Amino acid sequence: MADTMEADAPVIELRNISKTYGHGEAEVHAMDGVSLSIAKGEFVAIMGPSGSGKSTAMNMIGCLDRPTSGDYLFNGVHVGDLTKDQRAILRRNYLGFVFQGFNLLARTSALDNVELPLIYKGVPAAERRAQALDALAKVGLKGREHHDPSELSGGQQQRAAIARALVGSPQVLLADEPTGNLDTKLSVEIMELLKLLNERDHITIVMVTHEEDMATYAHRVVWMVDGRVERDGPPAEVFNHERHSA
Amino acid sequence: MIWETIRLAIQAIFRNALRSILTVLGIVIGVAAVIAMVTVGQGSSDQVTADVAKLGTNVLMVMPGAGQMGPGNNSVSAALDIKDVEALIDQLSSVRTAAPYNQTSLNAVYGTEDTRTSVAGTDTRYLDVVDWPIVLGRGFLPTEESSGKAVCIIGETVRQELFGNTDPLGEKIRLKNVSCEVIGLLEAKGASSFGSDQDDIVLMPITAFQRRVTGSSDITMIYAAAATNVSTDRTLVDIEALMRERRRISDGEEDDFNVRDMKQMASMLTGITDVLTGLLSAVAAVSLLVGGIGIMNIMLVSVTERTREIGIRLAVGATANQVLLQFLVEAIVLSMIGGLVGILSGLGLAAVASNLMAIPFSPDAAIVAIAFLFSAAVGVIFGYFPARRAARLDPIEALRHQ
Ligand SMILES: Nc1ncnc2c1ncn2[C@@H]1O[C@H](COP(=O)(O)OP(=O)(O)O)[C@@H](O)[C@H]1O
Ligand SMILES: [Mg+2]
Numbered sequence: 101m102a103d104t105m106e107a108d109a110p111v112i113e114l115r116n117i118s119k120t121y122g123h124g125e126a127e128v129h130a131m132d133g134v135s136l137s138i139a140k141g142e143f144v145a146i147m148g149p150s151g152s153g154k155s156t157a158m159n160m161i162g163c164l165d166r167p168t169s170g171d172y173l174f175n176g177v178h179v180g181d182l183t184k185d186q187r188a189i190l191r192r193n194y195l196g197f198v199f200q201g202f203n204l205l206a207r208t209s210a211l212d213n214v215e216l217p218l219i220y221k222g223v224p225a226a227e228r229r230a231q232a233l234d235a236l237a238k239v240g241l242k243g244r245e246h247h248d249p250s251e252l253s254g255g256q257q258q259r260a261a262i263a264r265a266l267v268g269s270p271q272v273l274l275a276d277e278p279t280g281n282l283d284t285k286l287s288v289e290i291m292e293l294l295k296l297l298n299e300r301d302h303i304t305i306v307m308v309t310h311e312e313d314m315a316t317y318a319h320r321v322v323w324m325v326d327g328r329v330e331r332d333g334p335p336a337e338v339f340n341h342e343r344h345s346a
Numbered sequence: 347m348i349w350e351t352i353r354l355a356i357q358a359i360f361r362n363a364l365r366s367i368l369t370v371l372g373i374v375i376g377v378a379a380v381i382a383m384v385t386v387g388q389g390s391s392d393q394v395t396a397d398v399a400k401l402g403t404n405v406l407m408v409m410p411g412a413g414q415m416g417p418g419n420n421s422v423s424a425a426l427d428i429k430d431v432e433a434l435i436d437q438l439s440s441v442r443t444a445a446p447y448n449q450t451s452l453n454a455v456y457g458t459e460d461t462r463t464s465v466a467g468t469d470t471r472y473l474d475v476v477d478w479p480i481v482l483g484r485g486f487l488p489t490e491e492s493s494g495k496a497v498c499i500i501g502e503t504v505r506q507e508l509f510g511n512t513d514p515l516g517e518k519i520r521l522k523n524v525s526c527e528v529i530g531l532l533e534a535k536g537a538s539s540f541g542s543d544q545d546d547i548v549l550m551p552i553t554a555f556q557r558r559v560t561g562s563s564d565i566t567m568i569y570a571a572a573a574t575n576v577s578t579d580r581t582l583v584d585i586e587a588l589m590r591e592r593r594r595i596s597d598g599e600e601d602d603f604n605v606r607d608m609k610q611m612a613s614m615l616t617g618i619t620d621v622l623t624g625l626l627s628a629v630a631a632v633s634l635l636v637g638g639i640g641i642m643n644i645m646l647v648s649v650t651e652r653t654r655e656i657g658i659r660l661a662v663g664a665t666a667n668q669v670l671l672q673f674l675v676e677a678i679v680l681s682m683i684g685g686l687v688g689i690l691s692g693l694g695l696a697a698v699a700s701n702l703m704a705i706p707f708s709p710d711a712a713i714v715a716i717a718f719l720f721s722a723a724v725g726v727i728f729g730y731f732p733a734r735r736a737a738r739l740d741p742i743e744a745l746r747h748q
Contacts, residue, residue: 225350264662
């Protein structure tokens with residue numbers, strides 16, 4: 101897929117995407133005609149009030165979900181046409197996930213957690229170990245490889261989760277409220293790490309956050325309200341507008 | 347990939363050791379029961395066969411009564427007579443020797459010692475028929491046999507019970523109201539197929555037994571040995587013909603007596619053991635089935651409990667088949683471990699039981715292999731449904747699950 105990609109073609113392209121849950125009275129339009137294009141190397145923050153469809157958009161971008169209507173092109177491929185397994189393979193090869201709740205496997209060492217995506221990719225054991233150790237070193241967890249999640253602090257757990265998202269060298273890293281469970285100091289550390297990965301390794305990052313301070317690390321803020329994109333632009337511009345309209 | 351999956355399965359099993367133990371308990375018990383049952387059953391069959399070989403396959407028994415089963419059914423038919431014994435020996439070349447055998451159960455008393463034992467009235471020829479040597483003292487003298495003198499030959503167990511390790515020869519034991527001099531000690535034989543102790547016995551001359559114990563001249567059983575180079579089947583036919591003649595049974599009438607050889611007795615006994623083993627194994631198989639349902643139950647609970655874990659695996663790129671395989675392999679590995687533990691404890695149980703019952707320990711490789719394969723099959727069958735449920739989970743729903 102990546103080989104046939106044109107230089108300036110977007111990695112992620114949502115075309116008029118809607119996602120509806122429930123029927124009749126209970127119908128909820130979690131996404132309501134969202135169009136969004138994200139280029140390679142961008143660092144985008146999705147913001148907006150609770151229930152505005154941010155997580156739904158992330159799941160859509162992450163190929164975990166399929167739209168009710170509209171087209172999603174990932175590297176020019178129509179995700180809506182892919183089977184469940186094809187989407188799983190796409191996820192393992194091109195995408196890395198970081199969740200708010202860390203979502204590490206319990207009673208499983210940081211190293212084993214990080215190796216997980218490589219196991220499904222079929223990477224041989226020795227190479228897998230080397231790559232996982234490398235990813236853990238990148239996020240500053242050298243020396244903690246054999247700790248269980250319960251033996252790691254919140255910040256360290258999230259670093260391990262980032263290492264797991266990074267380990268397959270994905271094109272895009274998706275982070276849904278990655279600092280939601282962390283205090284300010286740790287949040288800043290995590291944001292610095294994401295910024296470094298974006299600038300040094302040119303990984304495209306899409307992140308959902310509630311906090312303006314965190315969103316300022318991004319190049320671009322997408323502001324969602326009621327399943328629609330209300331603003332899209334550089335952080336300062338979007339925040340300025342929101343403050344004036346509020 | 348498959349080795350990786352097995353490694354992951356073992357990891358998951360040990361990560362939740364307690365639940366794993368509870369899950370396989372049913373399998374362990376089922377397999378252990380089957381293995382123990384079959385092994386002990388096989389052991390007792392082997393014991394019967396060995397006993398028969400020891401007793402001599404050329405031994406036949408003649409009993410009054412028309413029933414299929416042995417003695418006890420002689421209420422209507424005439425008893426046997428000592429003349430029958432002599433006739434068998436004198437008139438049949440296929441009979442090497444024969445002896446009368448009347449038996450009852452009595453208390454044997456010596457001083458303050460007292461033991462319930464089997465008392466049989468017979469003659470010296472019996473020891474020849476069943477090939478049972480006297481290790482101490484002597485057999486009955488012809489004069490003792492004809493006069494009905496109260497003398498007796500005792501088995502090893504009776505000696506232990508009444509005399510401990512002292513010399514019993516010349517001592518007098520009391521049986522009912524008969525005072526009886528011990529003149530010989532039989533070689534120790536050990537337990538028989540029934541688990542009854544063959545050495546728990548006192549022999550006295552048939553004449554003395556008839557006169558002083560039962561007060562009747564009837565003979566309830568005759569032991570006969572086939573002549574060398576003559577088959578027992580042949581001897582059996584000869585004895586039947588002679589007995590019909592002696593008892594004046596006309597053609598077309600049924601026998602009012604029974605002739606059995608030890609082979610028949612053996613197959614009857616092993617037949618009973620086989621039926622018992624079969625029945626108990628069926629019960630055990632049902633418990634295996636219950637064990638399988640237990641596995642399915644706990645695997646289903648496990649899938650629910652691990653929904654979030656499954657969500658993570660799907661999010662990082664596991665395909666449905668990879669998740670299915672993981673849970674299936676987990677169920678199979680789990681039930682194979684259960685099978686293995688069951689086999690080992692079943693064999694251990696059988697070894698202990700065999701030792702207690704004094705029968706040979708006869709493990710059967712085929713049964714062990716079948717039990718192992720069966721437990722693996724239980725894993726496949728009962729693990730599939732939960733595994734499929736895990737594989738079909740929606741990644742978003744699974745991740746949202748608390
Ligand atoms: N699986 C679902 N079933 C029904 N409604 C859902 C589901 N997922 C999300 N929603 C609804 O869609 C809307 C958007 O949800 P979400 O994308 O999680 O918002 P956010 O992440 O911005 O808080 C909410 O009203 C939510 O209740
Ligand atoms: Mg959300």
